[in-house]
Each structure stands twice: as structure tokens, then as C-alpha cells.
Amino acid sequence: MRLTDDQTAFRDELRTYLETEIEPIVDEADRNGPMTRDELVGYLEDLQELGIGFTPDTVHRYFGDVWRFVIASEEISRVWPSLNVALQMSFPALFVRFAADETRQAMLPKLEANRCIGCLAVTEPEGGSDTAHPNTVARKDGEEFVLNGEKVWVGNAQIADVALVIARDASEDAQDMFLVDRANADFETEEMNKLGWKGVPNGRMVFDNVRVPVENRFSTIFGDAIADGHDISEIVPFPESVSQLFFEHKPLNVMFSFMRTGMAFMAVGIMQAAFDDALAYAQDRETFGDPIAQHQLVQEKLYDVRAAIEASRGLSRRAAEALVEGDSDARLLSSLAKGYACEQSIEATSDALQVLGAAGLDLENRMERYYRDARVMTIPDGTTEIQKLIVGKELTGMSAY
Amino acid sequence: MTDTDLIQDIDASLEQSDDELEDDLPELLGRMEGQTEDLVREYPETFGRVVARMETMDIASFVSENPETADQFQELLWAGMNVLVESSPEVKESIDDDITVTFEADDCPMAGHLEVDGTEQTMTGGAGTLDDPMLEITGPADTLVGLIVGRVDPIQGFMQQQYQMDGPVHKGTRLAPIMNSLSDQVPASAES
Ligand SMILES: Cc1cc2nc3c(=O)[nH]c(=O)nc-3n(C[C@H](O)[C@H](O)[C@H](O)COP(=O)(O)OP(=O)(O)OC[C@H]3O[C@@H](n4cnc5c(N)ncnc54)[C@H](O)[C@@H]3O)c2cc1C
Numbered sequence: 001m002r003l004t005d006d007q008t009a010f011r012d013e014l015r016t017y018l019e020t021e022i023e024p025i026v027d028e029a030d031r032n033g034p035m036t037r038d039e040l041v042g043y044l045e046d047l048q049e050l051g052i053g054f055t056p057d058t059v060h061r062y063f064g065d066v067w068r069f070v071i072a073s074e075e076i077s078r079v080w081p082s083l084n085v086a087l088q089m090s091f092p093a094l095f096v097r098f099a100a101d102e103t104r105q106a107m108l109p110k111l112e113a114n115r116c117i118g119c120l121a122v123t124e125p126e127g128g129s130d131t132a133h134p135n136t137v138a139r140k141d142g143e144e145f146v147l148n149g150e151k152v153w154v155g156n157a158q159i160a161d162v163a164l165v166i167a168r169d170a171s172e173d174a175q176d177m178f179l180v181d182r183a184n185a186d187f188e189t190e191e192m193n194k195l196g197w198k199g200v201p202n203g204r205m206v207f208d209n210v211r212v213p214v215e216n217r218f219s220t221i222f223g224d225a226i227a228d229g230h231d232i233s234e235i236v237p238f239p240e241s242v243s244q245l246f247f248e249h250k251p252l253n254v255m256f257s258f259m260r261t262g263m264a265f266m267a268v269g270i271m272q273a274a275f276d277d278a279l280a281y282a283q284d285r286e287t288f289g290d291p292i293a294q295h296q297l298v299q300e301k302l303y304d305v306r307a308a309i310e311a312s313r314g315l316s317r318r319a320a321e322a323l324v325e326g327d328s329d330a331r332l333l334s335s336l337a338k339g340y341a342c343e344q345s346i347e348a349t350s351d352a353l354q355v356l357g358a359a360g361l362d363l364e365n366r367m368e369r370y371y372r373d374a375r376v377m378t379i380p381d382g383t384t385e386i387q388k389l390i391v392g393k394e395l396t397g398m399s400a401y
Numbered sequence: 402m403t404d405t406d407l408i409q410d411i412d413a414s415l416e417q418s419d420d421e422l423e424d425d426l427p428e429l430l431g432r433m434e435g436q437t438e439d440l441v442r443e444y445p446e447t448f449g450r451v452v453a454r455m456e457t458m459d460i461a462s463f464v465s466e467n468p469e470t471a472d473q474f475q476e477l478l479w480a481g482m483n484v485l486v487e488s489s490p491e492v493k494e495s496i497d498d499d500i501t502v503t504f505e506a507d508d509c510p511m512a513g514h515l516e517v518d519g520t521e522q523t524m525t526g527g528a529g530t531l532d533d534p535m536l537e538i539t540g541p542a543d544t545l546v547g548l549i550v551g552r553v554d555p556i557q558g559f560m561q562q563q564y565q566m567d568g569p570v571h572k573g574t575r576l577a578p579i580m581n582s583l584s585d586q587v588p589a590s591a592e593s
Binding site: 169172174176217218219220222223226227229243247250251 | 556557569
């Protein structure tokens with residue numbers, strides 16, 4: 001796969017931004033814990049200048065080009081994985097464009113000004129991986145749905161303006177999603193602390209008789225927008241090849257395939273950062289009168305990490321290509337890449353940390369952050385076990401979950 | 402026996418319980434054969450009430466128990482739709498693309514088709530499948546009938562995975578507004 005001149009320029013500009021603006025502050029920012037809303041808005045403003053984000057002007061260049069999306073995921077994660085997560089998890093904000101009037105009035109100006117933060121609320125305290133059977137329920141009451149339930153671990157929960165919430169639509173006895181905007185309907189949140197991805201807020205959300213207009217049901221958002229003559233690519237601004245998979249794989253699964261491919265590249269970015277530091281350290285640090293890079297067992301570690309990166313990057317690119325081509329293997333490959341690359345990132349950062357000896361454990365050193373951030377990768381967005389079951393189902397046509 | 406007798410009998414059956422209606426339906430459908438379109442054109446309210454009753458009927462079990470009437474049952478539905486299209490400028494206006502669709506139930510032996518002609522601005526449906534349709538829709542018979550008569554919103558139903566669709570996505574999204582404008586014209590759904 002070769003990047004076009006445009007994609008190469010995009011990557012180089014992004015790298016320059018990350019090196020000059022994020023790299024100098026990342027250690028302290030991550031140590032300070034979850035970024036505030038204002039901090040995220042500041043980063044989103046910078047990223048928008050590079051063509052990254054969810055404003056109506058930007059999103060087609062970003063989500064509309066699979067390569068730009070995955071380049072951004074890898075490059076940002078090489079410097080600060082938490083920033084990548086806070087950015088990506090904000091994507092539900094883009095659906096305010098076709099939501100109910102009250103939501104559009106409250107949120108569209110914010111979205112246009114790049115100040116609308118989104119979150120995707122899927123996981124529940126009971127149920128976890130079993131996302132197809134949510135306990136959160138939406139009951140129809142006149143022209144509104146009344147939402148009741150609880151979500152956990154939701155990225156951006158505390159700072160989000162809008163939440164896309166998976167719930168059972170009791171009126172149809174079907175699973176659907178509901179867009180809740182905080183200007184018109186409030187919900188409680190509570191911070192949840194975790195091992196890695198320290199810079200991104202994750203939280204519990206409690207929906208207690210939260211009322212949303214019928215037009216904020218996701219299937220209705222879609223239906224209304226299409227009835228108004230909007231093209232599917234305006235509603236979910238994926239390339240046509242990706243939305244072509246909507247029939248075969250279902251729209252929600254296609255969104256997951258897209259995001260999971262991004263996660264696979266995120267794991268590659270973390271591994272690359274750990275490898276670069278380990279290689280530099282190995283060439284510099286001396287024991288027994290030689291740089292440790294001279295010792296065969298250290299070279300073996302570098303070999304292993306580099307192999308993990310190349311294999312994971314290759315597989316992730318294959319998943320991205322499948323999306324670009326609208327290949328029916330896109331779901332299989334995105335789960336394979338997410339599962340594989342995220343598992344590899346744990347091994348690879350562990351090996352890279354070992355190359356640094358005690359320095360790898362030093363809290364003043366980045367390596368311990370790479371290791372902690374990598375350790376998180378195998379759980380969100382479907383655990384590795386769930387990715388294996390998705391691949392299994394795609395391969396055999398038999399569902400084990 | 403005149404049309405009026407037949408319509409009176411249909412109206413009388415519509416007053417009965419679902420089970421009794423299901424018992425009467427094969428005979429009534431048989432009597433309508435050959436003149437369904439004319440009847441729908443002349444007695445739109447009765448047709449509207451038949452459509453409304455389909456919402457409570459278990460269509461899959463009816464079709465499974467009366468396989469020989471499945472086609473007649475669909476002919477009634479499609480005849481009604483054909484008449485609606487002919488007589489409603491709103492529906493005609495919404496037709497701007499060529500689309501062919503096959504509907505196949507996955508819980509009973511029922512299959513139908515729809516041909517939308519963008520140039521002629523016509524839409525005709527009937528029983529049986531097409532050889533090489535652009536779109537293939539599969540799902541429970543209740544849902545498929547719901548799609549045809551407007552009880553199931555095509556996009557919402559798809560998003561909620563009430564049925565499956567295969568074929569080019571842009572054709573599917575073009576079909577949805579046409580189906581919607583059609584179901585807006587069904588007398589029963591217009592009333593509700
Ligand atoms: C940092 C972070 C960010 C997150 N962000 C979000 C977010 O933005 N939005 C959101 O909705 N959620 C988010 N999550 C939640 C995440 O998606 C869930 O944690 C994940 O899906 C697993 O659910 P669980 O933790 O309840 O584990 P469980 O489902 O309880 O699983 C426990 C273990 O059992 C295994 N397991 C479960 N079922 C099976 C099975 N059928 N076969 C084999 N093994 C199985 C799992 O793989 C796992 O190892 C986030 C989580 C974290 C840690």
C-alpha cells in the first residue's frame with residue numbers, strides 16, 4: 001500500500017503538530033488524569049486545522065478517507081493514546097445534524113464551532129460484552145422516549161454534550177440507539193479510574209427517566225434524513241465503499257469495523273513509540289563495557305518488538321484496505337486486526353520495557369505509560385475474546401456468542 | 402353473485418375474530434380473483450380495512466396453513482398498491498429511479514416482487530420472485546406485509562434488524578421514500 005501525496009502531506013503535518021505541541025506536554029498532561037472539556041476542545045481546534053474532526057466541514061475529509069483516519073489513529077497514539085481515544089469517541093456528535101429540532105437548535109451551532117463533544121454509551125454494569133441485549137430501556141410516551149438504565153466505562157461521559165445510547169426500544173421490542181443531548185435532558189455521570197489511558201475521562205452514566213424526542217431514535221434519525229433526500233454518506237460520512245457494507249453487515253457493525261480498524265492502528269502507534277525508545281536506549285546504555293544493543297538477547301527483544309509492529313501494521317492495513325474496497329471480509333479483518341494488534345501491543349511494550357531495565361519502570365519515564373496504555377487495548381471496543389468470536393462467526397457462519 | 406354481495410361478505414368477515422376471518426379469507430380471496438384491482442378501485446375503504454386487519458393477523462401461520470391462497474392474498478395487497486400508485490400524484494412524483502425487488506418470507510412459503518420504473522413513474526407488484534432483482538428483502542411475513550402496507554417503516558425496520566436487505570445500498574435508500582409515500586396513501590394508515 002502506498003500513500004498518495006495528499007495522505008503523505010497529511011501525515012507529515014500531523015507529525016509536526018504532535019512533535020511541537022503535544023510531545024512537550026504529554027507526560028504532565030497524562031499524569032494529571034482525565035483531560036477537561038476545555039482542554040479537549042483546544043486539541044480539537046488544533047486537529048481541525050489538519051483536517052481531523054467531526055464538524056460538518058471536516059468530517060468528510062476525515063471519516064471519508066479511511067487512510068487519513070487510520071494514519072491519524074496511529075500517529076496520534078504514537079504520541080498520546082488518550083488524545084486519540086477522546087477524539088475518536090466523540091464521533092456520535094456528528095449525528096446532531098439530523099436529530100430532532102430541539103437537539104439541532106442546542107447542538108448544531110456547537111458542532112459547527114467544533115465544541116460539541118460526543119460519547120458512545122454501550123457497556124452496562126450487568127451484561128458487559130453482551131451488548132446485543134441491553135438492560136437500558138426506552139419506553140415510548142407520546143412523542144418522546146423515556147430512557148432508564150446505566151452505562152459504565154463510557155469514554156468522554158463526563159464532558160460530553162451528546163451521548164448515543166444503546167437501549168432496547170420497548171415500542172418495537174428491538175435494539176436501537178438514542179441521541180441524548182445534555183442541553184435538553186440531563187444524566188448523572190461519575191468518573192471511573194483505570195490503569196492506562198489516563199488522559200481520557202471514562203465514566204458511569206445513569207439515565208433516570210431521561211426524555212428524548214422520538215426523532216432522536218437513531219433509526220428515525222436515519223429514516224428521516226433519507227426521507228428528506230439526504231444521501232447515506234451525509235448521515236454517516238464514510239466512503240461509499242464502507243456504507244455499501246451496511247446491508248451485508250448492518251450499520252452498527254460497520255461502524256464497529258471502522259472504529260476497530262482505528263484501534264488496531266492505535267496499538268501499532270503505541271508499539272512504535274515503545275520500540276523507538278527501546279532502540280535508542282539500547283544503543284546508548286552500556287553494561288559489561290558495551291552498549292546493551294551489542295548483547296544478543298537484547299537484539300532478540302528488538303527483533304520481537306519490530307516483528308510485532310510489522311505484522312500488526314500489515315494486518316491493520318489489510319483491514320483498512322478491506323474497508324476501502326468494501327470487501328465483505330471487512331468485519332472479519334477488522335476484528336482480526338484489533339484482536340491481534342492489541343494483544344501484540346501488550347507483549348511488545350513489555351519487551352520494550354524489559355530493554356530499559358529498571359528505567360522502564362521509572363514513573364519519570366514514558367515507557368511505563370506505553371506499557372499501561374497497551375494493557376488497556378485488549379478490553380474496550382470488544383475484548384480479544386469477543387473479536388475471536390466475531391472472526392469465528394464470519395469464518396463458519398455459526399455464532400458462539 | 403354481484404360485487405356488492407362480495408363486498409358485503411368481506412365487510413361481514415372483517416367484523417369477526419381473527420380466527421374466523423382467517424377461515425373465511427381463502428374463499429373470499431378466491432371470489433375476488435380476476436377482479437381484485439377493480440374492487441380495490443371501487444371500494445377503497447374496504448381495502449383499507451382489510452389492510453388494517455392484517456396488523457393483528459398472524460400472516461405466517463395463515464399462509465402456512467393455506468399455501469394455495471398465499472398468491473391470492475398477495476395479489477390483493479399488490480392490486481391495492483397498484484391502484485394507489487395510479488391514482489396518487491404524490492407517489493408518482495416520488496418515483497425517480499428503476500428498482501426491482503424480491504420479497505421472500507423466512508417463516509412461510511411466501512414470495513413477492515416489486516418493479517419500480519423511473520421513466521414511466523410506475524410501480525407494479527405481484528406474487529412470485531424476479532429472476533435477477535436489484536434488491537432482495539427477506540424477513541418474517543408479518544414484517545414484509547408491514548413494509549408493503551406501511552406499518553413497518555423501511556429504514557427504521559432495517560436499522561432495527563427486523564428484516565434483511567441485499568443489493569446496492571443506494572437503491573435501498575431510493576426505495577425507502579417511495580415505499581413511505583405509498584404507505585401514506587393506504588386508506589387505513591392514513592386514517593390512523
Ligand atoms: C478504557 C476503557 C474504555 C472504554 N470505553 C467505552 C466506551 O466509550 N463506551 C462503552 O460503551 N464502553 C466502553 N468500555 C467498556 C468496554 O467496551 C467493556 O469493558 C468491554 O466490552 C468488556 O465488557 P466487561 O468489561 O463488562 O467484561 P465482561 O463482558 O464481563 O467480560 C469479562 C471477561 O469474560 C470474557 N467473555 C465475556 N463473554 C465471553 C464469551 N461469550 N466468550 C468468551 N469470553 C467471554 C471477556 O472477554 C472478558 O475477558 C471501555 C472500557 C475501558 C476499559
